[in-house]
Amino acid sequence: MAAVRVADAPLRGLNTFGIDARARVLWRVDTPDALPSVLRALRDEAGGEPLVLGGGSNLLITGDLERPVLQVALPGRRIVADDGESVLAEAGAGEPWDGLVRWSLAxxxxxxxxxxxIPGTTGAAPIQNIGAYGVEQREAFxxxxxxxxxxxxxxxxDAADCAFGYRDSVFKGPDAGRWLVTAVxxxxxxxxxxxxxxxxxxxELARAGHGDPGPVExxxxxxxxxxxxxxxxxxLGNAGSFFKNPLVDPAQAQALAAREPGLPAWPAGAHMKLSAAWMIERCGWKGYREGDAGVHAAHALVLVNHGxxxxxxxxxxxxxxxxxxAARFGVELEPEPVVVGPARL
Ligand SMILES: Cc1cc2nc3c(=O)[nH]c(=O)nc-3n(C[C@H](O)[C@H](O)[C@H](O)COP(=O)(O)OP(=O)(O)OC[C@H]3O[C@@H](n4cnc5c(N)ncnc54)[C@H](O)[C@@H]3O)c2cc1C
Incomplete structure (x- = not known):
């Protein structure tokens, strides 16, 4: 197939919030050879810089998109080098992340x-430096x-060029949207x-009866x-955690802890990281619903689309x-997903 162009493309199935927006034009590319001609064609499309789309699992689309959308479906996984101690593995940007994890274990x-x-594609993993269960992708990048x-x-x-931080990288900075990741x-x-x-x-390992677990377990x-x-x-439509855990200076964290007993806080370099979920729950939002927009009943950080x-x-x-x-804690929450479309946070 190489590359296809779809006019007035429905996006509902292409974002995990399940938002029913449309793109004026969507290009989908699934071979690297097709990229130069697609990029040239994109320069002739109206609407400005394209939005690069992976699995749509870290996006909030706030309306129909005038700018072109470029869906990256570049496949492929291979071992580039193996010295018996360490392995250099490469994946095309369109490879599903969890598929890469399972393939590497195999x-x-x-x-x-x-x-x-973690949902989404391998090409998006460095964009926000995905992390979970005590590990960030930068540790193996x-x-x-x-x-x-x-x-x-x-x-x-390389890793230094990417300037990885907590749910952050150079690709979310002033040059956001400039780079199309093709392989990682x-x-x-x-x-x-x-x-x-x-x-x-x-x-969980004990529950599953694994006394001596390995990486697969x-x-x-x-x-x-x-x-x-x-x-x-x-x-249930969602994009995982909607807000990042805010980083504040230790004095502010101490003052807040004195005023708000039980507020979870962890050291993070020179800062303290506060639990956004705890603060949101304290403000009464957990399980809140207005029409079909809501906050998950079990997870105050997860915004959900009930339909x-x-x-x-x-x-x-x-x-x-x-x-x-902000009113109760004096702390500014930042969204984790990328907000695209006519309205911004
Ligand atoms: C249920 C659920 C749980 C989640 N849990 C976690 C978690 O534990 N930890 C975590 O870190 N995240 C989590 N996420 C968020 C999400 O899975 C990750 O951020 C993921 O990396 C997004 O991948 P994607 O392909 O869907 O990116 P998209 O949503 O398509 O895009 C996200 C951003 O990356 C850019 N982008 C995508 N592909 C490319 C590319 N090839 N080149 C350049 N830019 C690109 C897009 O332009 C956009 O700015 C979760 C999401 C859901 C729905």
Whole structure:
């Protein structure tokens, strides 16, 4: 197929919130060879810079999109190098992330197991430096290939170029939207180094009867916990955590803790990280619903679409949550998903 162009494309099935918006034009590309001609064609499309789309699991689309959408479906996984100790593995940007995790485990290459079952594509994983269960993708990241959407030029980024932070990277900075990631490489280990200290991993392993677990059992345990705790977007539209845990200076955290007993806070470098979920719950939002836009009943950080909520309605709810947390705690919440379309937070 290589590349297809669809005019007036429905986006509902292409974002996990299930928002029923349309794109004036959508290009889908599934071979690297087709990219140069697609990028040239995109320059002739009206509407400005394209929105690069992976699995749509970290997006809030607030209305119909005038700008073109470029859906990246570049496939492929391979081992680039293997010295018996470590493995360099590469995946095309369109490869489903969880597929990469499971494939790497099947190759006996370890390091991604705590990141099992995160939705979305491999090309998007470095964009917000995905993380879960005590691990971030940057810990195994080697490098990525990208194309400059302005010029078509290719560039390789190493970890330092990417400037990874907590749910952050250079790709979310002032140049956001400029780079199209085509492939990502991870440095994995032949020797398992299990990370079991986060959340309920040990309990889950014990429950499943794994006294001496390996990386596959860890991935299974993480997947089981995630299935239990997070709503399945196929059943209830959502984009995972909607807000980042805010970073504040230690003095502010101390003052807040004195005023708000029980507020969870963890050291994070020179800052303290506060629990956004706890603050949102304290403001009374957990389980809230207005029309089809709501907050998950079991998880105050997860905004949900009960069926027909528009992106604008979810955005309005996000604004009210952010404002109430700012009023009570004096802390500004930042959204984790990328907000695209006519309205912004
Ligand atoms: C139920 C659920 C649970 C989740 N849990 C977690 C979690 O535990 N940890 C976590 O970190 N995230 C989590 N997420 C968020 C999401 O899965 C990740 O952010 C994921 O990496 C997004 O991938 P995607 O392909 O769907 O990206 P999209 O939503 O399609 O895009 C997200 C951003 O990346 C850009 N982008 C996508 N592909 C490319 C590319 N090839 N090149 C350049 N830019 C690109 C887009 O332009 C956009 O800015 C969760 C989401 C859901 C729905």
């Amino acid at each position: 190759q006996g290459a370890f390091g991604l197991e705590n990141l099992a079952l 080697d490098s990525l290939d990208a194309l400059d959407l302005h010029t078509g030029a290719a560039r390789r980024f 490489r991870y440095r994995l280990s032949r020797r398992p180094r299990l990370r079991l200290d986060y959340g309920d991993i040990r309990d 860890v991935a299974d345990a993480v997947s089981a916990i995630r299935r239990r705790k997070l709503p399945d977007p196929a059943v 027909q909520a528009s992106g604008a309605a979810l955005l309005a709810l996000a604004r009210r949550i952010r404002d109430s947390v």
